[in-house]
Amino acid sequence: MQKHIILETNGAIATIFINRPEKKNSLTLEMFKQLSNLLEQLKKDNQIKLLIVRGIDDTAFSAGADISEFLEVRFAPEQAKKYNDTALKAIEKLYRFPKPTIALIQTLAIGGGLELANACDFRIATPDSKLGITAANIGIVYNLASTKRLYNLIGPSKTKELLYTAKLISAKEGQAIGLIDYIHPHEEIEEKCIDFAHSIIAKSSVANSGIKQVIQAIIDGENEESAEISNLILDSFQSEDYKEGIQAFLEKRKPLFP
Numbered sequence: 542m543q544k545h546i547i548l549e550t551n552g553a554i555a556t557i558f559i560n561r562p563e564k565k566n567s568l569t570l571e572m573f574k575q576l577s578n579l580l581e582q583l584k585k586d587n588q589i590k591l592l593i594v595r596g597i598d599d600t601a602f603s604a605g606a607d608i609s610e611f612l613e614v615r616f617a618p619e620q621a622k623k624y625n626d627t628a629l630k631a632i633e634k635l636y637r638f639p640k641p642t643i644a645l646i647q648t649l650a651i652g653g654g655l656e657l658a659n660a661c662d663f664r665i666a667t668p669d670s671k672l673g674i675t676a677a678n679i680g681i682v683y684n685l686a687s688t689k690r691l692y693n694l695i696g697p698s699k700t701k702e703l704l705y706t707a708k709l710i711s712a713k714e715g716q717a718i719g720l721i722d723y724i725h726p727h728e729e730i731e732e733k734c735i736d737f738a739h740s741i742i743a744k745s746s747v748a749n750s751g752i753k754q755v756i757q758a759i760i761d762g763e764n765e766e767s768a769e770i771s772n773l774i775l776d777s778f779q780s781e782d783y784k785e786g787i788q789a790f791l792e793k794r795k796p797l798f799p
Contacts, residue, residue: 546575547597548583553590553742554735555583560597565604568653570614570624577631584639590742590749592638593734594661595645599727602644602670605652608679628653629686636660636690637757639750641741645734646670647727651709656687659694662753665723665734666712672720673709693760695719745782745798 547558557579559566583589596602606615606628615624635642635657644650644658646666651673658664658672666672674691676683683704692700695718703710715721725733741749751773758770766774777783782798789796 544575545569545572546579548579550589553588553746554593554738555586555589555591556593556595558595558597559603562597562600564607565601565649566596566654567604567607568628568657569607569610570627573628573631577627577634580631580634580638584634589640590746591640591738592642593645593738594635594642594657596647599647599667601649601654602646602658603651603654604649605654605675625684629684632656632660633686639753640746641749641753643734643738645730646672646712646721647730651675656690659687659690659720663722663737664715664720665725665730665737666715666721667727667730668712668724669727670712670715670721671709672712672715673707674703675707675709677704677707743798745780745786745796747777747780747782751777 543560545559545561547560549556549558557576559568559572561567561569561572583592615621632653642661642663644661644664646658646664648667648669649671650658650664650666651671652675655672655674674683674687688700688704691703695703699718702708710720712721712724716724723733723737754773755770758767763770782796785798786796
């Protein structure tokens with residue numbers, strides 16, 4: 542049986558591949574379950590410092606949820622709730638993943654595919670990529686959590702425009718409105734993505750993981766440090782990364798973080 546969600550690790554970098562190119566990597570309910578389980582597994586792996594999510598090849602990042610199974614698994618309200626809860630649980634786990642995340646987008650990121658990409662910290666795309674949320678084409682009210690993530694990235698007017706019209710936009714337009722961070726040609730995107738990943742993991746994982754939690758607290762509306770955030774900051778001052786960073790500075794060399 543073909544595995545549709547594949548995990549590969551290379552040193553400190555983990556990559557999750559969406560592996561259903563014959564269906565433009567459209568996502569089934571079972572694939573959301575597999576993704577959720579993998580993210581739970583990765584969260585506990587202290588060797589991993591960064592996660593990349595991508596399609597198995599340049600066919601697509603993901604064309605979205607597999608509509609062909611909707612009449613079976615997402616039709617009546619009770620079914621729809623079960624489906625939505627499962628899919629959103631996986632996307633939320635990616636959004637709350639404690640380490641930096643990058644979506645490598647080739648060709649298509651539509652619907653649930655774009656939801657996954659928006660749950661990552663960064664989105665890198667090829668020039669021919671098409672992006673959009675097409676829920677209005679099939680009469681679905683887009684969920685609040687994913688709408689909020691889109692809103693946080695591109696603001697209210699552009700969010701309404703994308704959702705109301707269900708149109709697909711180019712990577713260039715996506716970059717102009719804040720949806721895409723970097724655009725690279727097909728032949729360069731994998732190398733550029735890995736280079737960017739290495740520029741992140743070369744720094745302190747203690748600092749980066751903590752920074753991600755602080756920024757997330759700001760996004761979540763917190764204006765003052767909670768006890769958890771305060772402890773997170775203070776704990777960093779007794780970490781091995783802090784000791785190495787200070788020693789490297791004094792010795793005028795680059796730090797070598799574990």
